[in-house]
Every structure is written in structure tokens, then in C-alpha cells.
Amino acid sequence: MDQPPRARLPLILYILIFLSLFYIFFGPNRARSGTIATITYKFNPGIGNSIMPRLHVDGLDAALAGAATRFKTVILTIVNKAYVEGDKAMLDIFLDGFWMGEDTRPLVDHLLVIAVDQTAYERCMFLRLHCYKLKTDGVDFVGEKMYMSEDFIKMMWQRTLFLGDVLKRGYNFIFTDTDILWLRNPFPLLNLNDDIDLQISVDEFNGDQWSEKDQLINTGFYMIKSNKKAIALFDEWYAHKDNSTGMKEQDVLLELMRKGAFKRLGVRVRFLDTVLFSGICENSRDVRAVVTVHANCCRSIKAKVQDLIRIMHDWQRFKASPIDQTLQFEWSNHSACIESWKQ
Numbered sequence: 001m002d003q004p005p006r007a008r009l010p011l012i013l014y015i016l017i018f019l020s021l022f023y024i025f026f027g028p029n030r031a032r033s034g035t036i037a038t039i040t041y042k043f044n045p046g047i048g049n050s051i052m053p054r055l056h057v058d059g060l061d062a063a064l065a066g067a068a069t070r071f072k073t074v075i076l077t078i079v080n081k082a083y084v085e086g087d088k089a090m091l092d093i094f095l096d097g098f099w100m101g102e103d104t105r106p107l108v109d110h111l112l113v114i115a116v117d118q119t120a121y122e123r124c125m126f127l128r129l130h131c132y133k134l135k136t137d138g139v140d141f142v143g144e145k146m147y148m149s150e151d152f153i154k155m156m157w158q159r160t161l162f163l164g165d166v167l168k169r170g171y172n173f174i175f176t177d178t179d180i181l182w183l184r185n186p187f188p189l190l191n192l193n194d195d196i197d198l199q200i201s202v203d204e205f206n207g208d209q210w211s212e213k214d215q216l217i218n219t220g221f222y223m224i225k226s227n228k229k230a231i232a233l234f235d236e237w238y239a240h241k242d243n244s245t246g247m248k249e250q251d252v253l254l255e256l257m258r259k260g261a262f263k264r265l266g267v268r269v270r271f272l273d274t275v276l277f278s279g280i281c282e283n284s285r286d287v288r289a290v291v292t293v294h295a296n297c298c299r300s301i302k303a304k305v306q307d308l309i310r311i312m313h314d315w316q317r318f319k320a321s322p323i324d325q326t327l328q329f330e331w332s333n334h335s336a337c338i339e340s341w342k343q
Contacts, residue, residue: 063132067112073172078114084123097181156249157241164234167226177220179295179304186291198269199223203281205274215271219250280334287329298337306336
């Protein structure tokens with residue numbers, strides 16, 4: 001027999017209360033996770049590649065845990081004072097990319113900014129990002145480090161050492177230079193199959209994502225899985241630091257690749273097509289597909305800022321154009337970066 005309307009009222013109220021509580025406790029978490037959490041479930045390290053559990057938890061562990069997805073995947077970038085100050089700071093431009101990109105805003109919740117000085121750390125905290133201050137004993141990383149200067153090379157090796165430590169803590173990550181605009185969410189285009197360990201950008205793409213031949217790798221953007229093979233690669237890479245005078249870490253990794261280190265260690269590598277993961281060295285040929293734009297092949301922060309702003313304006317122009325006009329789209333000339341090599 002049907003219940004009278006008054007008898008059904010408490011049941012309806014209970015259902016509404018339950019749904020409200022479910023949304024409060026679970027809804028925002030799912031929103032914060034965005035697409036990255038649903039995609040990176042495949043990236044959960046398997047038992048065969050498990051890393052030894054840490055008995056001591058420090059500040060970095062806490063910072064990584066705060067930014068990572070539940071499958072221990074995090075986005076990392078490193079900044080110093082030179083990248084957070086100025087009329088239009090590099091860090092601000094970097095964040096503008098997430099704001100204006102397609103499906104990129106939720107990714108900021110999984111971005112951990114590594115600051116190498118107090119000014120950079122305070123700026124990061126002011127922006128309410130996930131922040132961690134990296135201690136660099138006896139090394140000054142505060143000001144701009146001109147490309148291939150002695151301090152620049154030291155900073156790159158310090159970065160390599162730190163990122164190797166992140167792998168040893170069991171975290172998969174995308175490392176991204178701060179001079180990269182994320183115009184689209186890269187995760188749907190990154191292959192998270194178990195047999196791929198490293199996916200890395202290149203200055204110029206040779207046309208084959210699996211071929212090492214003539215690939216000019218760029219360590220400014222890559223995704224790597226935390227496993228024993230990847231850790232062994234980072235250990236061997238960093239071990240060459242003192243025997244590579246005048247070479248930046250990227251050059252050393254390229255040399256290791258050419259000597260067969262990837263194959264010897266069993267590291268499966270995918271090289272990212274510049275149509276999708278592009279830069280000033282080689283423009284994407286298709287603005288409708290491009291995911292990231294890197295201010296590579298550029299010598300100074302000032303020049304990078306000028307050309308990244310132009311690229312952002314190009315992106316806004318593309319987004320505002322009728323579909324039939326996007327076929328004629330062309331990137332602006334990267335004149336500031338070109339001129340930076342003459343100074």
C-alpha cells in the first residue's frame with residue numbers, strides 16, 4: 001500500500017541530507033583532482049618496481065604529498081628570485097598559461113613550486129601555491145644565471161640531484177621549466193603504459209617518437225615514472241657531473257643516450273613530437289593541437305618574457321578567431337630570443 005505524503009517526507013529529507021554530505025566530503029576532492037587523477041591511475045607503481053618505504057618523513061615528503069594525486073604523480077618546477085620579480089615575472093607568465101589554457105586550471109592543484117631562495121619562496125606562498133624551499137648549501141642561486149655560465153651549470157646539476165631524490169621517494173612527476181606555457185592539458189597525450197619510463201621533449205623532432213637517432217632532447221619538460229630503472233638512470237647521470245666540465249646536465253644525458261645508457265638500463269623512452277610539445281627552437285605546425293610552448297633557444301630571462309608574452313597573445317588571437325580562420329594561423333616572430341644571442 002502506498003505511503004501517505006507525510007510518511008514519505010522524512011525519507012526524502014534523509015536522502016537530501018545524505019546527498020549534501022556526500023558532496024561536501026567527496027565532491028570538492030574530485031573537483032580538485034581534475035582530470036589528472038583519473039588519468040594517472042595507470043601510473044601507480046607496480047609491485048615489481050616498488051620503492052623502499054621511508055621511515056623518516058621530512059618537509060619535502062609533506063610538500064610532495066600535499067601536491068600529488070592519490071597515485072603519487074606531481075608537477076614540479078623550480079624558481080629563484082630572478083623568476084619571481086620584475087614588471088611581469090616569469091612565474092606569473094607560467095601561471096597565466098594554466099589560467100588561459102584548455103583544461104589546465106585544475107592542474108595547478110598538483111603543481112609544486114621548488115624555490116631555491118627566500119624571495120622565491122615568499123612569492124610562491126603569497127600566490128597560495130604548493131611550495132617547498134630547497135636548501136642549497138654554499139651555493140648562491142638568487143640572481144639570473146645566464147645560459148651556460150658556471151652558475152647556470154651548477155644550478156642544473158643541483159636540479160638533477162633534487163629530482164633524483166623525488167624519484168627515490170616514490171613519486172612520478174612531470175618536470176617543467178617555468179618558461180613553458182601549458183596551453184592544453186598534457187596528460188591525455190602522455191602515454192602512461194607500464195612499459196614507458198620516460199617521455200621527454202626535444203628541441204627538434206626527428207619524426208619517430210621511439211627513435212634516438214638525431215633527437216636533441218630537452219630536459220625542460222619530461223614525465224618520468226618512479227621505478228628502479230629511472231632511479232638508476234638518475235644516479236648514473238649525476239655521477240658524471242664532476243667529469244663533465246663545461247657541460248650542462250642536458251648535454252651529459254644526451255651523451256649517455258648516444259652511448260646506449262637508456263637501452264643498457266632498460267629505460268623505455270618516448271620522444272615528444274614538437275607538433276604537440278613545441279618551443280621557440282621548433283614551432284608547432286598546428287595551433288589546434290599544440291600542448292606546450294617552451295622558450296628554449298633563448299639566452300636571457302628578459303628575452304624569454306618578451307617572446308612568451310607574444311606567444312600568449314598569439315594564443316588569445318587563435319582562441320578568438322572563427323574556426324575557418326585558424327587554418328591560416330601563424331606564430332609571431334620570436335625576435336627577442338633571436339636577438340638575445342647577439343648580446
